[in-house]
Amino acid sequence: MNSAWLIHAPQGYGKWPLLQRTANALLCESPQSLAASQGNAGPPQVSLTPTGGGSASRPWGLSELEAARLPAALSTYKACGHCASCALLAAGTHPDLLIAAPEAMWPELGLNPSEETAPRSETKTASQEIRIEQIRRLNDWSVSTSHRGRAKVALIYPVDALNAAAANALLKTLEEPPEDVQFLLGAHRLDALLPTIRSRCRLAALPRPGAAEAQQQLGGKTEAAGAQQAVLAWSQGAVYQANPALGLEWAESLLDALSRQAARPQSSTLPPPPDQAAGVASLLKIGSDLQRVQVGAPPLYLPQKLSALTALAQRIAPLKLADALDGWRQKQRLAGFPLNQALASDALLLEFAQLFSQGD
Template identity: 30%
Template structure:
């Protein structure tokens, strides 16, 4: 059975204890806090023939089929390729599933993630099923970016925010999951991902600390004119665009904060503190603001799965970064 994460126990107790469930739930919150695990537990509970004390029994025919991945009344919708959109034909197939009769005589449950990956046509195609679901069907949707969903989608669901753990709970969980990760590394990972423990675990397993170090060292070399934008862009092929843009945006925010306050406690993580201070002292605020706006605009395109030329985008970022201390 899927683990109930410690920081979700109160929320789980409220949802699982309902006598009657909504036809559609929208689970939202930052990525990496366990929304998928929460949804999968709820799928198991909703399909279970003999739930006990707000938990799926784990032994009935329905639970066995679900565990085997062959439950006929469970349907999953997600992008067919990583970082691609959920297309309208996928939603049409979902609608066909909704109007079918349950094969095990109970409800049908659909899990859709991430909801913000639906393109406009796909989201509009889902509205009818959300408004008038056929039979005893429950649609569970997960979103990491609630603001990107159509108001008409949000208004047709029971919205449930999934809580983010406090730092102590997150570190305790990470320590249990990652025995090779030190306390200092756990804390650093959480700082890099905004406190989301599952993202921190994934980042560690994918070499995120090493990737961060490569980006930091690369940017330092760029400022010293020891590396060119094209060289760095090529050397960062294995690092996610989202991570690079998140880190660079955070550093620009730190530059702006220091320019306004000269408070050295606001320089951010130690690995870039000196660079942030140097850029704050040597760069014009207008250029920093312009780069911050550019980062934010292109970060939104990355999140929206736009078809971007990775090499050109990184080179454009690095050229602007290299020009900052020359911009006064």
């Protein structure tokens, strides 16, 4: 197997659970063939939550639906869930697995490193980046002897969160990878990575989850079939997000409120967004659908609101809509900066309402 795999796909396509379960299979001492398990009840259910906290339990091994989206070299086997290595993985204490991820993402990823293994932040706020200290530790770990006498796995996610110093440090290791270390990297955006890192990895684009997998993932979050279809369209298949429906209810309410106002709407009469980031992301989706309707194409994100979108699209000048979309994209890049949420929401609604003004 290639010493470094780079799996890339938009956020929410399920890269993290797939990479995590692939790491489990590589470290398992009694891996089971996925082909041989087809038709069985499925892999044993083992909690992947590290001791002391983390996310809800997940299936231990790759399902057939999930494995179908991975390269064959990474999806031939699944972890047994019973051996000594699997017990260490379930406890979050396997010495031959090292995970490098931004500290701010640890709760979301179900990680709860011990004080001994956790990198020390120089600031009180959890970092959104993978820092140089984490990669230095990974590099030192990669040349050490395997505790279980088998291969070791380094899981870096998302690799596009590496800061410049960390990226350069990782590159040196990828150029001369240690023996018996498998690097598994996951990226949201390939264009955010150093070309030299990309060139040292075997690339694999993770396809969008199929309908069956997406509906299975949404099963615990959305009960009604109609609501599932709305969430699938709104998230464009990114159903592995913590909340794939974030902003959907607000977007529908916003369109309903606008449809009831024939004249230029007053921003004070429009429902406020959940927060600045969700509001900007939702307006980008609404704006994209309005543009599509203006040129006779069906909406992507809100197909259930075709009538409202068609009526509203006739009230907006195409150039004004294009300018607004450019402005919202700029705001999205600044969405992580601390802002007064109430003022930011008011400004967003005012901008959107002004799209419907006449003659300016």
